[in-house]
Amino acid sequence: MSRYDELMAFRFPEIVQDYGARETILYALGVGAGDPPDDPWELRHVYEDGLMALPTMAVVLAYPGNWYRTLSPGLDDTLIVHASERFELHRPLPVAATLVATPRIVAIYDKGVGRGALVVSERVIADRSTGEALATVTQTAFCRGDGGLGGPVIAPPKPHHLPDRNPDTTVDMPTSSRSALIYRLSGDDNPLHVDPEFARAAGFPKPILHGLATYGHVGRAISKALRGDSSVSIKTMDCRFTAPVFPGDVLSISLWRDDNVVSFRAKVGERVVVDNGLATLA
Template sequence: MTIDPELLLNFPIPDISQRVTPRDVAFYALSVGMAQDPTDPRQLDFVDQHRQLHALPWMALVLGHPGFWLTDPRIGVDAVRLVHGEQALEQHLPLPVEGEIVGRTRVTGLVDKGAGRGALLYMEKQVLDAASGALYATARSTTFLRGDGGFGGPTGPVRRPPPVPGGPPDFVVELPTRPEQALFYRLNGDDNPLHADPAVAAAAGFERPILHGLCTLGVVAHALLRTLGDYDATRFRELQLRFTAPVLPGETIRTEIWRDGSFRARVAERNVMIVNHGLARFAGAGASP
């Protein structure tokens, strides 16, 4: 297959309307590992519908999800080999715990890295209130199309990530994942079989199904919320990161954080870097371990 760049850049991704319920909010938080410490009431605020429930800001990444539309054979993408490369999220308003939202996704760029080197696909999704049109969040992502370079498309511009800080981190937070976590997380709407089917994972070059990149982001963002936001989700403003290696469900994610909001993360058991070039911003000063 060969990419049809004109079709890909102008692909008509439909708007997705979605009803958000308190159950959805609680399930998402549980699916990214929140409240594994049931004695911490700050974490219970994101999962217990009998408390004053709060939505995690990065739930915006799964709301109004347009589905795995890159499998459309007209586009020509090798959908088995694609991976999530980068993700950014900006929160404009706190997400509702209950209400109707619309997810509006569009392709914003395509970069041909050359034959054998793959391609970069840039996308943006806005999450809006269905009634008023108010903008809750803007998500920007880079998908690495590993099997699709050399189609004669544009060679730039390529987004530059934030710099990696020097010196040791100011805080280190370790959070576990669960062996079945990808199976829970995919119920949020991302049903790519790479995260569930061992045969598909093997065909993509992995020893077994891997954790969704956005689930990894959820675990890392939890560490940031604990350290930089004191579990106050209203203080979150934005984050960006680059995925560098996959997590196997059941591994421990160690997030290294600097006071200026820079961060990176690695799998503790294998000492493999999984997230790099991270930068987060929370309103207010100070951080806590």
């Protein structure tokens, strides 16, 4: 059996998660919510009175964490970076629930020996008591040390093409120097985001911010830009992570809105860190 076949047959354990207002607030704080604390829109994501879950919280629910290391699937976890993320909400997220999901590997796009491979995993997150699906989350990891797995050579889907016009708005979204330290408490304890020696061994000068923490900051920027239109909220969100973000960086997020579609890109200075972004609204 090839390594490709072994990965496609890999079985995840079922994940059951109980969460409540505390976890909902902790996630929001990890993606920068509550700043400024006297902003009513920010406050409703970090205060129990009238608390609302951010749509992007879906990505940490029933989350397998750093499964590339903890579940030993046979991938070199020291050379793995987050390539892209997508979620689709099937209904608004509750601020407290008991959830269940069983992730699975759904695709592998092998770039060849010495070039790495994209490994795509997916999980459908459901309410444990009713079986009702809340969200589907799809994550793509770039496994830089795992090309040449012996499977078919298939090109990955083409990314979303951004509009050929100037953005409709640009939002500056700061990250805290402590963002990674807070965000990791929502389930991703990869040492790449906290351990300087581990980060250097992986080729980075210092710990980098979680891709999903960046993702959450961008999601906040989109939601905040829409707050004048209470009839819509984010239903799906998809993007590629193209360069590392370091805690303390300021994200410059460009947004293009076409009816119920929002395209987006984020930069740090002149460096594009999130690209080919596509969010749909409901």
